[in-house]
Amino acid sequence: MELSQANGEFALDVFRALCQDSEGPLPSSLVFSPLSISTALAMVYLGARNKTQEEMEKVLRFAQVSDVHSHFNALTKKITPPASSLCTRKLASRLSGLSFCTRKQSNRPSAPRTYTLNLANRLFGEQTFNFSQEFLGEVQKKYLADLQAMDFVSATEAARGTINTWVENNTNNKIMEPLKAGVLTSMTRLVLVNTVYFKGNWMHRFKPENTKEKPFKITKTESRPVQMMYRKVPVLHDRVEENDMVMQVVELPYTDPQLSMVILLPPEGTLDTVMSKLTISKLLEWTDPSKLQRENVHVYLPRFKMESSFSLKDTLTALGMGSLFDCDDADLTGISGDGGLFLSAVEHNAWCEVNEEGTEAAAATSDRNMERCLKPPDPLFMAEHPFLFLIMHKPTRSILFLGRYCGPQ
Structure with a gap:
C-alpha cells in the first residue's frame, strides 16, 4: 500500500x-x-x-x-x-x-x-x-x-x-x-x-461583481444567507451514483495544476449518509481525473x-x-x-x-433559454447545501486538507 x-x-x-x-x-x-x-x-x-x-x-x-x-x-x-x-x-x-x-x-x-x-x-x-x-x-x-x-x-x-x-x-x-x-x-x-x-x-478566479447574497440550506427547514460566488468555466465534473443517490463531483484547479480543490456535493440532507460509508478507495475513484469529464459548468460556491x-x-x-x-x-x-x-x-x-481569488470556479452570464434551443444546457453545480471538500496533491493523490462546509455558524 x-x-x-x-x-x-x-x-x-x-x-x-x-x-x-x-x-x-x-x-x-x-x-x-x-x-x-x-x-x-x-x-x-x-x-x-x-x-x-x-x-x-x-x-x-x-x-x-x-x-x-x-x-x-x-x-x-x-x-x-x-x-x-x-x-x-x-x-x-x-x-x-x-x-x-x-x-x-x-x-x-x-x-x-x-x-x-x-x-x-x-x-x-x-x-x-x-x-x-x-x-x-x-x-x-x-x-x-x-x-x-x-x-x-x-x-x-x-x-x-x-x-x-x-x-x-x-x-x-x-x-x-x-x-x-x-x-x-x-x-x-x-x-x-x-x-x-x-x-x-484559483486557475479561474471568481469575479467579485458576480458574488451575490443567496440562502444556504443548512437543513431542510433552516437557511442562512451566504455570499455565493459564481463563474462558468471548463472544469472536471461528474455525477456519481451511490446508494440510490446521485452526487456531483467537481475539481477546481489552482494555478499550479498539481493542486486542486475537489468538492463532493451529495443530495440535500444526505451528507451524513455519504460520510458514514465513504472509503478511501471510493474517494480516490470518484476524484480520479481520468474518470471525470471536462465540461463547461455553472459553478456556485459560498465564500467562507x-x-x-x-x-x-x-x-x-x-x-x-x-x-x-x-x-x-x-x-x-x-x-x-x-x-x-x-x-x-x-x-x-x-x-x-475560500474567496474569489483563492478558489476555483467559473463565472459567466448566458441566456440559458437560448442555449436550450441550440444544445443541451451546461451542467449546474450549485453548492447551496452542506458539502465535503478536500485539497489534494494530484501527482501523489495525497489529501492535504479535508473538511465539510455546513453553512454559517
Missing part, C-alpha cells in the same frame, strides 16, 4: 470521529489537515516500541507501508514547491501534543512557482532530559526536525510562548496561540511540532472562512492508540531509554478561507 492511501484511510477515520464529536442541533463546519496529523504522529512512531508501536501501526495503517519514514521524506519533497508564490486561497493547520503542530520548509533553489505549500518540523525538548541520539538523528534526517532545548521544568510559560511564536511565524500568523495555557506542564519533556501552510490562487480546534487524545484512543497516552503503558523507549515517556495531549487547529 502506498503511503498516500494509508494516510487517506486514517484521514477518513479521524474525519468521521471529529464529525461525530461535533454533532449538535445543527451540522457544523470543520476542517483539518490529515497530512499534519499523520506527519506528527509518524515522528512519535519512529520512537515507539512493542505494544505502542503495534497500536500505532494498526491505526495509522503503517504496517502496510514499507519503510514508512523514507516514504514520508519522499512525499514531503514531492509536494513542497521550490520557492514562494502569491495567492489568496488560504489554509493553515497545526497539530500539538506531548505536542504537535503543522509545516516544513524546502531548501531547494529559488524558482518561480504559483502556490505556497510549506511544511516544517521541530522538536522542543526539556534541556535536562536524556534523548536518544539515534532518534534525534533519524528525525532530523527523515523529517528535517532539529531539537531546540527548552526549560519546561522552571519556565513552562516561557517555553509555551516560544513554541507558539514558532507556529505563528510558520503559518503566516493564521494559527495564533496554538498551545493554550495548561497544555504544557513542568512534567513535559518533549514537544514535536509539524506545521503546514498553504496559499494558492472557518477555523477548527480539536483535542485528539480521546479520538486517537477510541481508534485504538490508547497506550500512547498511558503513563504506565506507553513504550517510547526509542525516544529515550530512560522510559516513563508518554503522549500527554494532541491538539490540532486548522484555518481555512
Whole structure:
C-alpha cells in the first residue's frame, strides 16, 4: 500500500470521529489537515516500541507501508514547491501534543512557482532530559526536525510562548496561540511540532461583481444567507451514483495544476449518509481525473472562512492508540531509554478561507433559454447545501486538507 492511501484511510477515520464529536442541533463546519496529523504522529512512531508501536501501526495503517519514514521524506519533497508564490486561497493547520503542530520548509533553489505549500518540523525538548541520539538523528534526517532545548521544568510559560511564536511565524500568523495555557506542564519533556501552510490562487478566479447574497440550506427547514460566488468555466465534473443517490463531483484547479480543490456535493440532507460509508478507495475513484469529464459548468460556491480546534487524545484512543497516552503503558523507549515517556495531549487547529481569488470556479452570464434551443444546457453545480471538500496533491493523490462546509455558524 502506498503511503498516500494509508494516510487517506486514517484521514477518513479521524474525519468521521471529529464529525461525530461535533454533532449538535445543527451540522457544523470543520476542517483539518490529515497530512499534519499523520506527519506528527509518524515522528512519535519512529520512537515507539512493542505494544505502542503495534497500536500505532494498526491505526495509522503503517504496517502496510514499507519503510514508512523514507516514504514520508519522499512525499514531503514531492509536494513542497521550490520557492514562494502569491495567492489568496488560504489554509493553515497545526497539530500539538506531548505536542504537535503543522509545516516544513524546502531548501531547494529559488524558482518561480504559483502556490505556497510549506511544511516544517521541530522538536522542543526539556534541556535536562536524556534523548536518544539515534532518534534525534533519524528525525532530523527523515523529517528535517532539529531539537531546540527548552526549560519546561522552571519556565513552562516561557517555553509555551516560544513554541507558539514558532507556529505563528510558520503559518503566516493564521494559527495564533496554538498551545493554550495548561497544555504544557513542568512534567513535559518533549514537544514535536509539524506545521503546514498553504496559499494558492484559483486557475479561474471568481469575479467579485458576480458574488451575490443567496440562502444556504443548512437543513431542510433552516437557511442562512451566504455570499455565493459564481463563474462558468471548463472544469472536471461528474455525477456519481451511490446508494440510490446521485452526487456531483467537481475539481477546481489552482494555478499550479498539481493542486486542486475537489468538492463532493451529495443530495440535500444526505451528507451524513455519504460520510458514514465513504472509503478511501471510493474517494480516490470518484476524484480520479481520468474518470471525470471536462465540461463547461455553472459553478456556485459560498465564500467562507472557518477555523477548527480539536483535542485528539480521546479520538486517537477510541481508534485504538490508547497506550500512547498511558503513563504506565506507553513504550517510547526509542525516544529515550530512560522510559516513563508518554503522549500527554494532541491538539490540532486548522484555518481555512475560500474567496474569489483563492478558489476555483467559473463565472459567466448566458441566456440559458437560448442555449436550450441550440444544445443541451451546461451542467449546474450549485453548492447551496452542506458539502465535503478536500485539497489534494494530484501527482501523489495525497489529501492535504479535508473538511465539510455546513453553512454559517
